[in-house]
Amino acid sequence: MDALFTVPTPQNEPVKGYAPGTPERASLQAKLTELQAKEHDLDMYISGEWRRGNGEAIKVVQPHKHSHVLGVTHAATGAQAAEAVAAAKAAKREWASMDFADRAAIFLRAAELIAGPYRDTLNGATMLGQSKTAAQTEIDAACELIDFLRFNVHFAEQIYAKQAQSSAGLWNRTDHRPLDGFVYAITPFNFTAIAGNLPTAPALMGNTVVWKPATTQQFAANFLVQILEEAGLPGGVINMVTGPGPEISDVVMADPDLAGIHFTGSTRVFQSLWKHVGENISSYRSYPRLVGETGGKDFIIAHPSANIDQLAVAMTRGAFEYQGQKCSAVSRTYMPRSLWEGGLKDQVLDITSQIKYGDVTDFDHFGGAVIDERAYAKHTALFKRVADDKEATVIAGGTADDSVGYFVQPTIIEATNPEHEVFTDEYFGPITSVYVFDDSDFDSVVRQAADVAPYALTGGIFANDRAAIARASEELRFAAGNYYINDKPTGAVVGQQPFGGSRGSGTNDKAGSWQNLVRWISPRSIKENFVPPVDWKYPHMGA
């Protein structure tokens, strides 16, 4: 077709509330019952075909009720990972040459399928498999994913429209080619939206992908593939392989056509992937793009002028929503003594005592369980460590019970040493820390907090004093890629607060923005000369 199409202007998907008596609540509850009624096959998807892995069988359970098996997935063997790579390479030429309008239409259609007929399915699967409440799954598996799909199409259009200038007699063009090879997408357990975004963003830009989700997110991941299939995604464009990772990576990352890695997960794993690429660097046809969003030790720092009611809600919600398993979760706080001892501590402890974690299919619960046995063991090991620690006092929680689900109680640890591990290490659970300081020390506390942790993902300042906000914002300029003033540092919205951090927190390529999409293209500059010269001499040489 001969036209320069414009894509629909994206709007953020409205968030449903699931309040008692609403039709959306009844509909989601019915879907939860349906999804739990049988064990599901959680297979791989290669070349547009569902295939069973030939490796070990892994049970995917409900973290808040680990006796309930949602389905069984089988790890891909090295040979099957090689088949996924071959499928991505085989699909590349046709996909890369498809019109942008046709590629875009597939992802826009997927967004509509999630907003409509598949909303309950993806929300329900995320609730059961990842132990999210209705509120937390709605902002993730529905709204954020829909936003990623719609906004990425809009950002891609803007990128493609960027063209070089032309002088007289010339026509300069920029061909925003996909990368020369395939992309390896590796996704974490905690966000279905991230699992959806990491393979689809490079695919939208004309790349083909091998995608490895976390096994603990495999339940929702399988529905994601079904949605993309129904939206018309051709076989081979996104190939999903199942299993823990290292064996798959050994094969995928040894391939000379590896052109990029799109990763979200822990800092440790991303650093190991970077090292792996470094070791193989001379064997690749091009330099693989490495995009990774990783861990955080996200903070709230309060000034004595801050509002106590706002602080108490920001701290508890920021720390304990989704059991603290957001990379953005508030995991360290710095509170002025006048506020902390003047009512803030009592308010925080009161809210924390009311937070109930349990089975997420009971909509009265604020949260569910932590993801698995490994996370549970990590948190309980911390509780043992701090029990005899003179510098740290557990003032809320500090208990756990895994008899039914992997439940860890919302925990607050007050510590007197600002370099204590509770201010530097990521736990990725419902655990936060407090450092109480004399009001006059605000500036030095901000300075210390800016650099004490190896991360720089999210953080927030609470103050009414504008000069204090200005000073702290300058001091914290490189301490967080997403920085909040008088708000909790979680819940970034696509198109409004592009998300990502630097230092140990990642490459800061801002998921859901044009900055991320440009990592998946390799532009070709084309110069066409309408009047090529016919005289070989320079003007200064005379006739």
Ligand SMILES: NC(=O)c1ccc[n+]([C@@H]2O[C@H](COP(=O)([O-])OP(=O)(O)OC[C@H]3O[C@@H](n4cnc5c(N)ncnc54)[C@H](O)[C@@H]3O)[C@@H](O)[C@H]2O)c1
């Ligand atoms: N910055 C962000 O935007 C962001 C968002 C979500 C989560 N996170 C981070 O993710 C972490 C929690 O998620 P997680 O527990 O799933 O992280 P993880 O690093 O344990 O796992 C992430 C993914 O990597 C895979 N993996 C592990 N080793 C691998 C290897 N050698 N090759 C290939 N894949 C491999 C896992 O199977 C999983 O799919 C936290 O550190 C959190 O801060 C960051």
Ligand SMILES: N[C@@H](CCC=O)C(=O)O
């Ligand atoms: N983008 C999400 C966090 C994603 C990581 O887990 C937020 O802003 O809370």
